[in-house]
Amino acid sequence: MVSTGSPPEATAAWVDWVDWAVERFGHSLRIACSLAVEDCLLVDAVAERAAKLGLARERSPSVFVLDTGRLHEESYQVLEALRERYDLEFDVKFPSPERLEPLLRAKGALSFFASTEARRECCAVRKVEPLGRALLGASAWMTGQRRTQAVTRAELPVLERDEAHGGLAKVNPLALVNDVELRAEVERRRVVVHPLHGRGYPSIGCAPCTRAVSPGEDARAGRWWWEDPAHKECGLHPARVTPRAGSDT
Numbered sequence: 631m632v633s634t635g636s637p638p639e640a641t642a643a644w645v646d647w648v649d650w651a652v653e654r655f656g657h658s659l660r661i662a663c664s665l666a667v668e669d670c671l672l673v674d675a676v677a678e679r680a681a682k683l684g685l686a687r688e689r690s691p692s693v694f695v696l697d698t699g700r701l702h703e704e705s706y707q708v709l710e711a712l713r714e715r716y717d718l719e720f721d722v723k724f725p726s727p728e729r730l731e732p733l734l735r736a737k738g739a740l741s742f743f744a745s746t747e748a749r750r751e752c753c754a755v756r757k758v759e760p761l762g763r764a765l766l767g768a769s770a771w772m773t774g775q776r777r778t779q780a781v782t783r784a785e786l787p788v789l790e791r792d793e794a795h796g797g798l799a800k801v802n803p804l805a806l807v808n809d810v811e812l813r814a815e816v817e818r819r820r821v822v823v824h825p826l827h828g829r830g831y832p833s834i835g836c837a838p839c840t841r842a843v844s845p846g847e848d849a850r851a852g853r854w855w856w857e858d859p860a861h862k863e864c865g866l867h868p869a870r871v872t873p874r875a876g877s878d879t
């Protein structure tokens with residue numbers, strides 16, 4: 631079933647946005663899953679709505695995971711737990727060997743520590759190009775981004791148009807959800823929780839580029855911790871802050 635209904639108000643409950651997107655886009659909706667708790671919550675809500683609508687797996691939204699080749703072992707455990715629990719299609723996208731192998735040959739396996747530019751080059755090969763393939767044929771995608779995660783997400787809208795991918799609708803149902811609300815929803819629904827969240831990792835990414843943060847630190851402080859916070863996006867999502875004068879671009 632694909633509805634043509636109008637989107638909810640921007641301030642509507644996050645789950646109303648999920649329900650609307652599932653009904654509006656059906657199988658042409660793709661859920662981006664980093665395996666962090668926000669995305670596991672979305673998978674839970676999407677599966678619930680699809681089941682209520684009586685959508686078979688092949689007519690339900692699908693979930694995609696970008697396997698960069700550098701994920702934590704625990705991330706694979708989370709993926710398997712999701713696959714076991716939900717009757718949804720899980721599409722795992724790997725980097726293209728045609729792009730990754732020349733990068734490794736020329737610059738080695740740790741080039742991303744050298745500079746922001748080198749880090750973005752690695753993210754472009756391991757994440758951004760596979761994302762384009764994950765979205766082929768989609769009408770919309772959904773992410774678990776939240777405004778409070780980072781300065782780069784402070785102005786994140788709930789619904790936007792993704793010009794980088796041909797004008798697809800991009801739905802961020804959790805944009806306005808704070809930490810307390812997130813925890814309550816996760817507990818209430820008994821969502822799969824990545825083990826690293828309990829070890830000080832609020833954000834989950836590639837193993838060499840992610841570390842635990844101290845209490846009170848920005849949720850994304852453990853990602854690319856050697857860089858200016860204004861640049862901490864991997865290219866999957868546009869940053870919405872103006873870089874400080876004199877900083878890297």
Ligand code: SF4
Binds near residue numbers: 742
């Ligand atoms: S997060 Fe690190 S290892 Fe992963 S793609 Fe980006 S630079 Fe490469």
